Amino acid sequence: MMEMGERFIFLEKSPGPKDAMQDLMNKVESCKKCPLFKSRKNCVFGEGNPRAEIMFVGEAPGREEDAKGRPFVGAAGQLLTRMIEAIGLSRSDVYIANVLKCRPPGNRDPLPEEVDACKEFLFKQIELIKPKVICGLGSHATRTLLETSESISKMRGKVHTCRSRMFVPTYHPAALLRNAGWKRAAWEDLKLVRRLSKDLSDAR
Numbered sequence: 187m188m189e190m191g192e193r194f195i196f197l198e199k200s201p202g203p204k205d206a207m208q209d210l211m212n213k214v215e216s217c218k219k220c221p222l223f224k225s226r227k228n229c230v231f232g233e234g235n236p237r238a239e240i241m242f243v244g245e246a247p248g249r250e251e252d253a254k255g256r257p258f259v260g261a262a263g264q265l266l267t268r269m270i271e272a273i274g275l276s277r278s279d280v281y282i283a284n285v286l287k288c289r290p291p292g293n294r295d296p297l298p299e300e301v302d303a304c305k306e307f308l309f310k311q312i313e314l315i316k317p318k319v320i321c322g323l324g325s326h327a328t329r330t331l332l333e334t335s336e337s338i339s340k341m342r343g344k345v346h347t348c349r350s351r352m353f354v355p356t357y358h359p360a361a362l363l364r365n366a367g368w369k370r371a372a373w374e375d376l377k378l379v380r381r382l383s384k385d386l387s388d389a390r
């Protein structure tokens with residue numbers, strides 16, 4: 187009886203995946219590990235299905251994301267939403283996060299020291315969500331998660347491994363808005379991501 191009681195207390199105290207995600211979100215929201223905390227209106231932790239099979243990782247919040255506290259809600263976000271819908275899913279089926287959780291002023295590129303300060307949060311998100319496939323949007327996500335300095339055009343279209351998950355790099359939707367010629371390749375990448383997530387489900 188005594189043992190049961192102790193076990194029960196132990197179980198109650200150990201955080202489940204949901205609590206762990208909430209804990210992580212609380213940590214991000216109070217984070218001051220790099221100077222970007224000073225200029226943020228909101229942290230952009232990430233959102234979606236905490237058990238998603240597919241996780242998208244972008245670069246950093248822009249103006250609209252900073253204002254709303256949500257990832258990919260501006261022009262690039264609308265394109266990403268359409269890309270997700272084109273593979274037969276909705277935003278709530280997948281998980282969407284960024285390398286940086288706070289907006290770099292004027293949307294400048296993330297600095298290496300900001301990425302170093304922030305990337306542990308992303309790694310922890312991956313560990314908790316355990317997606318089958320991660321789609322890296324653009325060079326910052328791909329360089330951070332694959333520890334490479336290769337260009338996105340060299341890396342895309344292939345399946346890589348990142349933290350024991352399959353990783354497919356593709357162009358960032360903001361780059362696709364500037365260069366429509368890359369859309370065909372991005373579409374191929376998205377179809378690959380979808381196929382990989384299905385192949386694994388079928389094999390189970």
Ligand code: URA
Pocket residue numbers: 230244245246247248251256257258259260262263284360
């Ligand atoms: N670009 C990104 O990389 N992330 C966002 O959340 C929005 C735009």
Ligand code: SF4
Pocket residue numbers: 214217218219220221222223229286287288300303304
């Ligand atoms: Fe912390 Fe990341 Fe925000 Fe920097 S960008 S303050 S490391 S949450």
